[in-house]
Amino acid sequence: xxxxxxxxxxxxxxxxxxxxxxxxxxxxxxxxxxxxxxxxxxxxxxxxxxxxxxxxxxxxxxxxxxxxxxxxxxxxxxxxxxxxxxxxxxxxxxxxxxxxxxxxxxxxxxxxxxxxxxxxxxxxxxxxxxxxxxxxxxxxxxxxxxxxxxxxxxxxxxxxxxxxxxxxxxxxxxxxxxxxxxxxxxxxxxxxxxxxxxxxxxxxxxxxxxxxxxxxxxxxxxxxxxxxxxxxxxxxxxxxxx
Numbered sequence: 001x002x003x004x005x006x007x008x009x010x011x012x013x014x015x016x017x018x019x020x021x022x023x024x025x026x027x028x029x030x031x032x033x034x035x036x037x038x039x040x041x042x043x044x045x046x047x048x049x050x051x052x053x054x055x056x057x058x059x060x061x062x063x064x065x066x067x068x069x070x071x072x073x074x075x076x077x078x079x080x081x082x083x084x085x086x087x088x089x090x091x092x093x094x095x096x097x098x099x100x101x102x103x104x105x106x107x108x109x110x111x112x113x114x115x116x117x118x119x120x121x122x123x124x125x126x127x128x129x130x131x132x133x134x135x136x137x138x139x140x141x142x143x144x145x146x147x148x149x150x151x152x153x154x155x156x157x158x159x160x161x162x163x164x165x166x167x168x169x170x171x172x173x174x175x176x177x178x179x180x181x182x183x184x185x186x187x188x189x190x191x192x193x194x195x196x197x198x199x200x201x202x203x204x205x206x207x208x209x210x211x212x213x214x215x216x217x218x219x220x221x222x223x224x225x226x227x228x229x230x231x232x233x234x235x236x237x238x239x240x241x242x
Contacts, residue, residue: 023060027053044075051079055099064091077230079104080137107133112157127188128226128233135192136228143170143191147184148223155182172211179220187215189225198229205241212242 030050033041042050048065056064068078068089079100086092086100111130127146135142143161146154160178161169170191179187189208193199208225215222224237236242 021058021060023062026060026062045069048075048078051103052096052099055093055095059091064089064096067091073230077137079107082139128228131190131226132228132233135190136230136233138192139194141192141194143189145175145178146188146190147179147182148186148188149183150185152186152223155184170207170211172207172214175211176214176218176220179215180218185219186221186223187211188223191225191227193227193229196230198227198232198234200225200227200234200236200239200241205236208236208242 030042030046034050039047045062045065045068048068049061052061052065069075071089072078072081081100083097083101086097111126111133131144135144140162142159144157144159147156147158149155158178160175175187175189189211191204204225204227208222212222222242224235225242227234227236
């Protein structure tokens with residue numbers, strides 16, 4: 001007779017079945033809320049969590065998002081934070097930095113498209129939004145020029161100077177020289193205050209008046225000088241300082 005097999009069925013394991021990481025369910029619920037209720041239904045840290053999903057696919061992004069908001073203050077300040085400062089944060093690697101800077105670049109590109117596609121003076125809110133997106137969260141002062149044609153359409157947008165945390169050298173004759181090169185008939189001057197307060201200084205006012213004095217005889221109008229900061233913006237024209 002053939003030998004009876006002595007093999008036995010394996011004993012049931014006492015180990016629990018592997019389960020999904022706890023954060024996957026949270027991610028799905030966050031996505032559902034985003035798509036059903038919209039971005040306004042999410043706090044800054046929740047939106048930042050979602051922004052970090054592609055960069056950190058196997059990590060719970062909630063603690064990191066909360067840490068970044070605590071350090072920098074808001075979603076906008078996080079995505080515009082200097083790369084060197086982001087690298088100092090534990091858990092922020094190159095993939096996360098690339099993702100944050102991609103979001104900042106996308107916001108800038110969208111805002112620039114809004115300005116390019118409209119009459120710059122009839123869409124003042126878009127101009128302000130573009131200037132704030134471009135410069136409000138920079139860690140150094142920048143002096144930007146928006147060159148306009150006779151229909152107030154944007155010809156060019158250029159950063160003429162980048163300075164320190166509290167000063168940017170501006171040369172009025174260089175400003176006008178560039179306007180003539182582009183055949184611009186009007187200018188909007190823009191610069192940022194990295195400290196946050198957009199209130200104009202006496203030097204800001206004097207520099208603006210110097211540019212106006214050179215531009216006017218050449219038929220070039222200076223429509224405004226806008227100062228942007230994390231805490232808002234100031235218009236020298238609106239404040240009747242020019």
